[in-house]
Amino acid sequence: MRATVDFLLHDWLAVESLTARTRFADHSRETFAQVLDTCERIAREKYAPFNRLVDTEEPRFDGEKVVLPQATHDAWKAYADSGMLAAAQDYALGGMQLPYTVEAAANGFFAKASVSISAAMLTVANANLLMAHGTPAQQRVFAHAEFAGRWSGTMCLSEPQAGSSLSDVATRAVPDGADFEADPLGPRYRLTGHKMWISAGEHELTENIVHLVLAKIPGPDGQLVPGVKGISLFIVPKWLVDADGRLSGERNDVALAGLNHKCGWRGTTNTLLNFGEGRFRPGGRAGAIGWRIGAPGDGLRCMFHMMNEARIAIGMAAAMLGMAGFEASLAYAKQRPQGRPVTGRGKDPTQPQVPIVEHADVKRMLLAQKAYAEGALALELYCARLVDEQHTGEPAAAADAKRLLEVLTPVAKSWPSEWCLEANSLAIQVLGGYGYTRDFPVEQYWRDNRLNMIHEGTHGIQALDLLGRKVVMDDGAGLRLLAARVNATIERAGHVEGLAAHANALAAALHKVGAATKAAWATGVPDEALANATPYLQAFGHVVLAWIWLDVALAAQRLGDGAMKHGKLAAMRYFYAYELPKIDAWLAVVASREAVCRTMDPDWF
Structure with missing residues (x-):
């Protein structure tokens, strides 16, 4: 690796x-x-x-x-x-x-x-959010302690009745006293409610845990504002602190309600948390003390800073699990003798067995894993490079990087989490029965990776974000910018021996995505356009990865004549031969606005 x-x-x-x-x-x-x-x-x-x-x-x-x-x-x-x-x-x-x-x-x-x-991933994203949206005091007290590793951080979005539907968040935040705005750490509130699926929500790894909590501030009538516009964001530490960041020794009213027992990712606690149930009563009163970040009602915008960063990290985690399974199954395939090669006269039983890596079908499964895992890694590093461009590039380049990231983030999170999971499934298949046992690590890689299609925004949520927002916002400016980058690669590859045919295939695929996007929105009816958002996401992601692989192949062409070069080119060839053709089926239902999933009556099931 x-x-x-x-x-x-x-x-x-x-x-x-x-x-x-x-x-x-x-x-x-x-x-x-x-x-x-x-x-x-x-x-x-x-x-x-x-x-x-x-x-x-x-x-x-x-x-x-x-x-x-x-x-x-x-x-x-x-x-x-x-x-x-x-x-x-x-x-x-x-x-x-x-x-x-x-x-x-x-x-x-x-x-x-x-x-x-x-829990490092969420801690860094938590602290980065505070550095972007918190006050200087909030940054100094909370973010700096997280960067030092003394405290850790979480994100608290989901609730029992509101998983992906954040507009239904019911956690309440009421001003803590008449002088609530005078607190040096920011406007101070008391929170009550329940949060679930909180990774690293309770542990003893650090001396404090900084929860970032979405909640709604009641209006003058005492009612919560409906929809996402009423959501605010709050810092709610496990242990209360003073304005200088010193632990007060008083426990905040945040209580563990239970641990979730997961299929994978078992080493990280996953919790249900109760805020303000009265088990701990800071200042003698129930209600978890929290300090507001930003303006009232600005919580979701602030939280997306953390969510988008976490989505790239999830894509990287999925890619690495795919890589781990690929390496384990490759090592196994090289040393596991079984079967004999097929020659012009069939198999010769008098010949010694060969390692299974010599069989074409095993090579197919290994090539698929390599194409998925290394392609996903390249995608995540490309997105990370866009982050650097956004933060340190010239204004025009930074603006382009920001727009490209907006379009690519749903793909960066979803594509590795789907296809590197498939890579892990293939790793199990390469090992056969052994792969299905706990004597080998590949079954754990699959279990760990299965979560990545769910957390930080499910596959369906990413699909709706891509087709419903990202490719149509600003009259399709982001999609046009991505197409320009893809076309630049096509132009370069079109003049390279051995890559021209792949460049032509990518050009045709890009055209199909553009046509399907227009067809999906032809009636202007969101229900019709978005009913097949997930097949659209799958096709879009495959075209993005075909582009990534072609661009990587151009770089590989400059390498010396060795295994690295030939391995990268073979993986690219595999992707174009076996994967890219899949987009036709996915885009067909998008372009026709196939209605069966939308119109299916629940009673018919």
Whole structure:
């Protein structure tokens, strides 16, 4: 994997060119390598050996606290001590001012070694949200402690009656006293309600947990404002703090209501939390104390900062699980003897058995995994490179990067979570019966990866976002910008021997996506257009990955005549031969606005 990461960062994305920018001027290819080396080592020593342990020794509540294996505590400490929580932050905050592209690549090693062993992903996203939308005091007290690894963070959106439907959030936040706006940490409220599916919502890894909670402020009539416009965002710590960030020793009114027992990601606690039930009564009164971030009703806009960052991280986690399964099944296939090659005269039973990697169908399954996992990794690193461009590029380039990210984020989250799950399924198939046992790791990779199609916005939500918002906003400006990038790759590849046919296939596929997009919205009726949003997402994602693979192939052409070059080109050929043709079936129902799913009467089931 490391060779692929280095190839993508340097030969494809030219990440070293970022060091010409003031923010990254102290860095070089050597400092990037040092970061990757450190993270690869920590992942190898503190994460990978305990991946099965955290899967079997699930978090448990002993009546007072949540108990996690010691390995999880050790892994968190090693990660926090590495400085990676603050990797992209200013030097003044103890950060490295590291490009996000390199940070994302480095974090990939941890996801591959054990995706569920720590809560670092949400902690960084939580702190980054505060740095973008919080007051200076909120940043100093909460975000800085998270970057230092002393505190961790969560995001609290879903409720029992409101999963993806955030407009139905019922958690209430009422001003805490007449002088609630005078608190130095921001306007202070008392929250009551219930949140569920909260990753890392309760543990003893850090001295405090910073919950970011969506809630509604009642109007003058005491009623909650309907819809998402009434949602605000609040900082609700597990332990109360003063204006200087010191723990007061008083527990906030946030109580663990239960642990969810999951199919995978078992090393990370997943919780139900009760806010304001009165188990803990700060100041002698029930209600969890929270400080508002931003203006009333601005909560969802602020929270999307964290959600979008988390979606790219989920895509990276899915890609790395796909990579882990691919590497495990490849190693198995190279050493497992079974069967004999088919020759012109059939099989010769007198000949010795060959490793199963010699069989065409096993190669097919391995090529699929390689195409899915390495393609997904390339997609995530490309999106990470857009983040760096958005933050440090020239104004026009930064604006383009922002627009491209808006279009690509639903794909960056959904495509790896679907197709790297399929890669994990194929890894099990390569191992046969052994793959279905816990004696080998591939079944755990599949279980861990199955969550990624659900959390941080389900597949259907990403599809609605893509077809319902991203490709049509600003009269399709984002889609046109993406098409321009794709066409630039097509133009370059069209002049390269061996790639011209693939360039033509991609051009045809891009045209089909554009035509289907127009056809879906031809009547202007959202119900008709969006009934087949998920097939649209699948087709759109496959075209994006075909583009990514063709662009990667152009970079691979410049490599020496070795295994790296031929492996990348073979994976690209596989994708174009076996995967890209699938878009025709998906786009057919989109373009025709096939109505069967929309008009199906529930009674008919």
